[in-house]
Amino acid sequence: MVTRIGHIALNVADLDAAVAFQQEVIGMVETHRAAGASYLTCNERHHELILVHAPAARGYDHIGLEVDGPQALERALRALPASGGSLLGGIYDGEPGIDRALKVQSPGGHVYKLFCGMQSVSAPEAGDRPTHFEHVSCKVRNIPAEERFLRDGLGFRFSDRMGFLAAWWHCDEDHHGIALTLAPRAELSHYAYAWADLNALGRVADRLKATRDRKCIWGPSRHGPGNNHFLYFHDEDGAMIECCAELVQMRADGYQPRTWPMWPRTINQWGGPPPPRFLLTGYPIASSATRPGRPGWAMDPGRSAQASA
Ligand SMILES: [Fe+2]
Structure with a gap:
């Protein structure tokens, strides 16, 4: 079903400030701005991040997941409710940079937007920027129910588990x-x-200090599950960013899924347990997230805006 992690859409208090942070610290490039929303990328895809001016609705609006075409969205209409998901409207079009989409809320309350037909753009000029938007980490009250939804509704596959505290799933x-x-x-x-590598994470930390005089929350170090280098810090609105390098590639690296022990070394191969700021940070699911269908800020005036359901 899902073939790729697409993006996240974040509600922000000050759109210009949030865009500037992503440009100056991360290296993102704006590809489109309209109706109070900015679309940013770091590669030849139209967007890997959406920032929405919504000061009264702090939180994230949706997590974007790419599927391989319109028929996959039609199949999702049946598969998602059967796996515990709640559809948020029907399939819609008219959103900048994509063909059509379908929103769903997971059993644990997280809001996903399945989409297809991401447009291509010219590659950004050479610069220090990520290769792609890689993953999200979601806090939930019931991990098994959320795993069933990921597996049976969205087609994710199991990667690793740390006892009853955490689980990692992949779609590519x-x-x-x-x-x-x-x-x-x-x-x-x-x-x-x-x-690309650990050195790139150091350059991000340097830019965070030089341009914002801000500290990192945790890292750099290396996680056990995924074997990736990591560095965590807050963005302009208090959502936590992880910069990640050398994440395991499932088939190419011959990775065998496993259950890890519930001790600090599992998630920090180089040092001690995560700091309280890491554990306590949570960016809410915005009150706007569960509105059905295409968001008002996502209107593309150059395209038809017909909802199919
Ligand atoms: Fe992560």
Whole structure:
């Protein structure tokens, strides 16, 4: 079903400030801005991130997941409710950069937008930027129910588990596209960009210090599940970003899924347990997220805006 992690859409308090942070610290490039939303990329895809001006609705609006065509969206209409998902309207079109989409809320409350037909854009000029939007980590109260939805509704495959506390699932070669962690309420733990290597993470930390005089939350170090280097810090609105390098490639690296022990070394191969700021950070699911169908900010004036259901 899902063939790739697409993007995340974040509601932000100050759109210009949030865009500037992504440009100056991460290296993202704006491809489209209209109706209070900015679409940004780091490669030849139309967008890997959407920022929405919504100061009264703090949180994330949706997590974008790519499927391989319109027929997959039609199949999703049947598969998602049967696996515990709640459809948020029908299939719609008219959104910048994609062909059509379908929104669904998971059993744990997270909001996903399945989409197909991502447009291509000219490659950004050479610069220090991620290769792609890589994964999200979602806090949930019931990991098994969320795993059933990922597996049976969205077609994800199991990668790793840390006892009853966390699980990692993949939809392509990357070790994980969605991570789940046990928590008292449903929130976004973090969103993650993929970088070429550990040196790139150091350059991001340098830019965070030089341009914002801000500290990292955790890292750099190396996780056990996924075997990736990591670096965590807050974005302009307090959502947590992970910069990630050398994530395991499932088939190419011959990776064998396993259950890891519930001790700090599992998630920090180089050092101690995660700091409280990491554990306590959660970006809410925005009040706007569960509105059915195409969001008002997502109107593409150059295309037809007919909802098919
Ligand atoms: Fe992560």
